Amino acid sequence: xxxxxxxxxxxxxxxxxxxxxxxxxxxxxxxxxxxxxxxxxxxxxxxxxxxxxxxxxxxxxxxxxxxxxxxxxxxxxxxxxxxxxxxxxxxxxxxxxxxxxxxxxxxxxxxxxxxxxxxxxxxxxxxxxxxxxxxxxxxxxxxxxxxxxxxxxxxxxxxxxxxxxxxxxxxxxxxxxxxxxxxxxxxxxxxxxxxxxxxxxxxxxxxxxxxxxxxxxxxxxxxxxxxxxxxxxxxxxxxxxxxxxxxxxxxxxxxxxxxxxxxxxxxxxxxxxxxxxxxxxxxxxxxxxxxxxxxxxxxxxxxxxxxxxxxxxxxxxxxxxxxxxxxxxxxxxxxxxxxxxxxxxxxxxxxxxxxxxxxxxxxxxxxxxxxxxxxxxxxxxxxxxxxxxxxxxxxxxxxxxxxxxxxxxxxxxxxxx
Numbered sequence: 001x002x003x004x005x006x007x008x009x010x011x012x013x014x015x016x017x018x019x020x021x022x023x024x025x026x027x028x029x030x031x032x033x034x035x036x037x038x039x040x041x042x043x044x045x046x047x048x049x050x051x052x053x054x055x056x057x058x059x060x061x062x063x064x065x066x067x068x069x070x071x072x073x074x075x076x077x078x079x080x081x082x083x084x085x086x087x088x089x090x091x092x093x094x095x096x097x098x099x100x101x102x103x104x105x106x107x108x109x110x111x112x113x114x115x116x117x118x119x120x121x122x123x124x125x126x127x128x129x130x131x132x133x134x135x136x137x138x139x140x141x142x143x144x145x146x147x148x149x150x151x152x153x154x155x156x157x158x159x160x161x162x163x164x165x166x167x168x169x170x171x172x173x174x175x176x177x178x179x180x181x182x183x184x185x186x187x188x189x190x191x192x193x194x195x196x197x198x199x200x201x202x203x204x205x206x207x208x209x210x211x212x213x214x215x216x217x218x219x220x221x222x223x224x225x226x227x228x229x230x231x232x233x234x235x236x237x238x239x240x241x242x243x244x245x246x247x248x249x250x251x252x253x254x255x256x257x258x259x260x261x262x263x264x265x266x267x268x269x270x271x272x273x274x275x276x277x278x279x280x281x282x283x284x285x286x287x288x289x290x291x292x293x294x295x296x297x298x299x300x301x302x303x304x305x306x307x308x309x310x311x312x313x314x315x316x317x318x319x320x321x322x323x324x325x326x327x328x329x330x331x332x333x334x335x336x337x338x339x340x341x342x343x344x345x346x347x348x349x350x351x352x353x354x355x356x357x358x359x360x361x362x363x364x365x366x367x368x369x370x371x372x373x374x375x376x377x378x379x380x381x382x383x384x385x386x387x388x389x390x391x392x393x394x395x396x397x398x399x400x401x402x403x404x405x406x407x408x409x410x411x412x413x414x415x416x417x
Contacts, residue, residue: 010134014380022374032372033397033405038175038247038339040395045250045308048301050294054287055254063283069274070266071098071258072282075289079258082292087216088230089241091260097270098285100255102214102244104278106132108269109240109259110167113208114138119165123153125381125389127175127212141165142382147389150179150333151342155188162196166205171212172226173219173337176381176391178313180219180336183226190232197238208265209235212242215338217302220310223336237262245288247339250305250395256280256288312394312402313341319406328413339395343375346388350416357416360386371412373405 019037026032046052070076076096083089099105110132114120120138122129123145133140141161145151152174162168170189172181181189197206209228216225228235244257257280259266273279280288291297313335320332320343331344347363349356352370357363360377367373375390383389 006135011131013128013131015376018374018376018380022368030372032368032374033401034374035392035394035397036374036376038393038395039252040250040339042250044398045305045395047249047251047254048291048297050297051245051249051251051254051287051291054290055284058283058286061286063286065282067098067279067282067285069279070094070270071096071280072285072289075256075285076258078289078292079260083260085295087227089227089260092263094263095260095266097259097266097273098280099257099259099273100278100280101246101252101257102212102242103257104273104276105242105257105259105269106210106212107135108272108276108278109210109242109265110136110138111272112265112268113167118167118205119161120167120169121158121161121165122169122382123151123157125151125176125378125383125387125391126169126171127381129169130382138167144384147333149185150336151177151389152179152181152185153189154185155192158189159192162192162207165207167208167210168193169210169212170228171214173213173215175212175215175338176340176376176378177333177342178335178338178340178391179333179342180223181226183224183231186226186228187231190228190235193228193238194232194234206238209239210242211239214242214244215247216243217248218306218309218339219337220306220313220335225337240265249301254284254288256284309339309394310335312397312399313339315399315402316341316343316392316394316397316406319402323406323410323413326410328410330409330413339393341392341394343390343392344388345390347413347416348386348388352416360388363388364390367409367412370415371405371409373409373412 022034076093079096114136116137118138119141120133121141123143143153143157145153228239240261245251317332320330323330329346333342347357364377375392378387378389379385
């Protein structure tokens with residue numbers, strides 16, 4: 001069947017595919033510790049009660065018609081005030097665009113900025129930038145982030161590529177790594193972008209930054225979140241934020257996200273989305289507008305939510321470090337943020353009986369089949385196929401299963417030669 005070049009060359013989400021396969025095996029009765037999809041089990045992590053009540057009430061009040069294309073006024077007012085009070089970011093109502101989660105906004109931003117052949121810079125591992133770049137037929141400028149930098153790109157990593165690029169994608173806290181930008185590192189990137197844009201001639205396309213901060217409130221310990229516009233006001237004309245209720249309130253299915261940025265860019269994104277129809281549902285918009293001003297309720301929810309997520313991340317991290325100290329070929333990066341832990345399982349070249357684990361795909365299959373551990377390899381996020389690093393997501397993790405999972409992994413590791 002002859003179809004479009006895009007449809008014939010586009011790769012579906014490796015993470016969604018892997019998650020579906022794991023769920024089917026669980027349905028058939030296998031015991032699998034599923035740490036693949038960046039989602040939540042609502043029985044473990046329910047959305048805030050106040051938000052749930054507001055959604056139900058909005059439907060009872062028959063808010064079931066089309067919302068405004070740019071997002072309802074009351075919601076944009078609530079987002080504007082929330083950004084000001086929580087991050088000291090001031091954006092007007094015409095500088096906020098609402099959509100059904102972050103994905104449509106990311107797609108629309110790529111479409112609004114990038115032409116065929118434009119250079120698009122992104123670091124790997126990172127979530128879906130390779131697919132969005134393919135959508136717009138851009139030129140992939142891929143920067144391999146390094147383990148010694150917690151897989152966050154630096155200004156020096158990016159500098160060789162910016163002179164004629166038009167789009168830079170950054171994410172912090174980062175999916176898949178659960179790591180964050182340090183203030184000085186993000187500051188250096190901002191200085192570089194502003195300097196580059198000042199260098200460009202009048203009428204030339206600028207270098208724009210997409211800053212995905214979907215997990216920005218989910219930081220742990222001494223870790224702080226920083227954003228480009230607060231660090232460098234000169235970044236404001238070139239920065240578009242992507243944010244949502246999806247992760248911070250365990251509300252992935254509620255589908256309310258927003259961008260903040262220059263009105264001319266957001267207006268083009270709105271026009272693109274008007275033909276896609278990717279609006280956040282009316283009732284959910286009404287509910288989020290009512291919930292965001294409830295500062296005390298949000299603080300209470302986040303205190304409990306973050307404690308529960310952090311406990312899982314740290315317990316699994318400690319388990320991996322104990323395995324490492326026992327001489328087994330694993331490692332982990334200390335948890336900083338989000339719902340993800342970066343782990344290393346370096347088994348390529350080892351044998352299970354007579355079977356050789358020839359590559360990292362074999363390793364992924366081995367730990368799934370012999371330890372019941374389902375995690376997403378960094379090569380699913382654009383990293384090299386030989387990378388021994390993985391994303392482990394705790395959104396569906398039961399605390400009582402952690403020690404059991406670590407024990408089974410230890411047995412599987414000790415079964416190799």
